[in-house]
Amino acid sequence: MKHEHRSPITPDFETWPVKHTPTDVVVENGALSITWSDGQTSLYHPFLLAENDPAPETLHPMSREATLTPLDLPEDLQVANAAIAPNGAIEVHWSPARSNSVFHPGWLRGIAWFGDQPAQSTAVLWAGVEQPEPPTFDGPIALEDPQTFLKWLVALRDYGVARLESLPNQDGLLMQIVERVGPIRESNFGRMYTLEIKDDPDSNAFTSGALMQHIDMPTRECPHGLQFLFCRGNSTSGGEGIYVDAYRVAEDLRREEPEHFQALCEINWTYNNRSKSSSYNAQGPVIEQDQHGTVTGIRYNTWLRAPLVASLTDQDRAYRSYRAFTARAQASEYQMEFAYRAGDLLTFDNRRALHGRNGYDAKGGTRFIEGIYSDRDDLHSAIRTLERSLAKDTAQ
The missing domain is CATH 3.30.2020.30 (NE0471 N-terminal domain-like)
Known part of the structure; x- marks a missing residue:
């Protein structure tokens, strides 16, 4: 029979290699x-x-x-x-x-x-002393070569932060790149925003001051999963980005300060955005885990916490554990610090990689950084579909 040796189709479009017969x-x-x-x-x-x-x-x-x-x-x-x-x-x-x-x-x-077995995690845990720079790829090459584009996406998934460099200063480029990964997820800052100094800021990000390490949107039921920051120009002094792998912080706490780790997993904090034009409010623990105890997300932002309504005993546990987490997030050995250079696209997992910055001098220079949010699901889907496409190309 013609095609008698052809394998049957599967109930999806994934690639299922036959490693064991x-x-x-x-x-x-x-x-x-x-x-x-x-x-x-x-x-x-x-x-x-x-x-x-x-x-x-x-x-x-x-x-x-x-x-x-x-x-x-x-x-x-x-x-x-x-x-x-x-x-x-x-x-x-x-x-x-x-x-x-x-x-x-x-x-x-x-x-x-x-x-029952925990899913095999691809996460590579890091501290700044071990990983002083994010995994970095040539931007123009990545946009032309699917293999390089895939390597960038995989690095973002595994390290929680990855960079494309040497991109052209081009209107609409950031949106084009994000939409190659998946749909844009809007926020109260719009579909796309510019990190600029505002006379009446609705976030500390729109000032020139230093920002402590944090995630964005802890005020949402499900915080945005990915953030893309495209530096189209920067001639100011200061303003270096500071990134911390919060998964590494969590695992170090689990091992060295288990009582604080447990409190961070058990006690819900409420976060609100304190804006004049919107009022988002959500609750959650600082450290989220799956049923196997694997850390799957972080909800940490020091200045968006609402007052903790709880017993004095729980308040004491909550504040002491939050301070323990903050002490590590602010410790230099955990921090990856680098300058935003023109042409850099810095992408990170917003529910894993804490981000902050040094203050910068806005006088005598310009700083033009565009931002867009997306979600983790889009990243994982993009990786799977690109791997599937490249596998088919190789097989042909």
Whole structure:
């Protein structure tokens, strides 16, 4: 048969390499059991298999989204028997009888459950003494070469901060670059903003004063995930950017001051933006974790905290732990400090990399920095789709 060795499609557009091949398949209480070439065994519920069947009557062949509901499957659905096809795919026969299903082995292995395990983090934790500059890439080359653009995105994901340099002073360029990553997320500062000195500032950022390390938008239910700062010109003195890996701070606290780490995970602070024209207000702990205890986000901004309404005991724990976090965020060994140069695009994970600056002298010089927000989801999506595209180009 023509195409008989072609692997079946998967219920998504991701690349699922076959790193381990199935060596045996059996049915266990109506579920599918697969033994793999590395000796591991995985079980698959019949409902999971049936609703992810890539057949056109189950998933739309173009969108690859489901075209049935869970109630469209019989309640007593079971795998009747299964076999390994010559091309390594898994063929499943059903009871009650319905059309046979064929599954891609790479996809089956990729979604297999082998016991509760924390997701493998790609985060590279750093302190300024170890990482004095952000990972940096040639801007014009990155905009032309997808491989370099991908390396920049991966560095941003892994380090929480990355830089493109030598970009041209061009109107609209920042927006073009951000939209290659994903949609722009607006804020109360607009779709795009300029870090300039305002006569009536609605944020400390719009002054020439020093800024302590912080995240932006702790006042939002979900703070903005990414921030892009494009320096189109800078002839002022001072104003160096100061960045801190808050994940590193959190892990050092977990190890060296566990009582403060625990308080920072447990006690919610309220943040409000104290603006004359808007009133955002949100709560959350300084350190967010997932179910495995992995740090997943930071909500830290010293000057946007509202008064803590809590018992005196909790207030004492909260303030002492906040001071412990601040002591590290302000310590020089944690800080990455560098000047904003014309042509630099500095991008960072706003819920991981604390950012601040030294004060600067606005007299006798100009400072032109544009800013845009986006979200982490857009970064992760851009990485996956670009990796998928480059993998297909390599395979052709």
